[in-house]
Amino acid sequence: MRVDFIKMHGLGNDFVVLDARTRTLPAIDAPVARALADRRTGIGCDQLILLEPSKSADFRMRIFNQDGTEVGACGNASRAVALLHGAAVRVETAGGVIAVEPSGTGASVDMGEPRFDWEAIPLAYGMDTAVMPVGWETLDQPGAVNVGNPHVIFFVEDTDAVPLETVGAQIETDPLFPERVNVNVATILDRRHIRLHVWERGAGITRACGTGACATAVHAMRRGLAEREVTVTLPGGDLVIAWGEDNRIRMTGPAAEAYRGSFEWDDFA
Known part of the structure; x- marks a missing residue:
C-alpha cells in the first residue's frame, strides 16, 4: 500500500503528517511510529502526526513521539496542521479539543486551560505545584x-x-x-x-x-x-x-511545509 505524507515543522520541531481524514490507513502502533520517525532508516521526525475523522470536532489529531509513545498535545504540530488545513478549525486531541487558525506563515492556537493540581500533572504524590520542594x-x-x-x-x-x-x-x-x-x-x-x-x-x-x-x-x-x-x-x-x-492560553507562531512524498506501508509495518 502506497501512503502519502507531508513533512512539516514549527521552528525546527519537525513532523511527518499522515492524512487519514478521507482515506483509511492501517492502524498505527508504536513500532510503526518509531520506524517512520527514525532519521537513519525512516523518513525522520520528532513526532508522527495522524489526522483522522472526529465525532466531537472537525477532525482528530493523534501525536506519536519519536519513541512511539502517543501523547495528548503538541503546540508546534497544531500550528502546522492549521497551516495545512488552511482555515480556522476545531481539532480533537487526546488532551482535549483545541481551536486553530492559520495566520500568514503560521497559526494561532487556542491551547485551552492550564491545569495545576498535582493529580492533573500527574505527580506520584501531593505537593504544591507552584514551588515544588524537589x-x-x-x-x-x-x-x-x-x-x-x-x-x-x-x-x-x-x-x-x-x-x-x-x-x-x-x-x-x-x-x-x-x-x-x-x-x-x-x-x-x-x-x-x-x-x-x-x-x-x-x-x-x-x-x-x-x-x-x-x-x-x-x-x-x-x-x-x-x-x-x-x-x-x-x-x-x-x-x-x-x-x-x-x-485560556493562546499561542501564536510560524509553521512551514518542507516537502511531500510517499512510502510503502509494508516497509515500515
Missing part, C-alpha cells in the same frame, strides 16, 4: 503545569549552562512523574521575554516545543514574574504566548 543536581524548586501533557519548569540564570542532555533524561523518568514529564529550563530576560530550552519526553532535546512554551509562560505569570503576554525564545525561534482572563 530538586535534581543544580535544578530545584520547579513548577508543574499540564497543558494537554505534563511539564516541569525550572527558572535559571543561564539556560546554556544547564546540561539538559543528561539531567533532562533523569528528570523525565523520575518516579515522581508516573506518566514521565517534559523538562523546561528557562531564563526570565524581562517581564515580556523568556528564553527556553526543552527536553521533550520521548524525543529528547528539541529546537522548539509549543506546549513547553505555554507551560513555561503560564508558570512565570502564575509566579508573578511575567506579564500576561510574553515572547518565548527557543533555539528554533520565537513564540508569543498569551494567558487570557478567560483562563
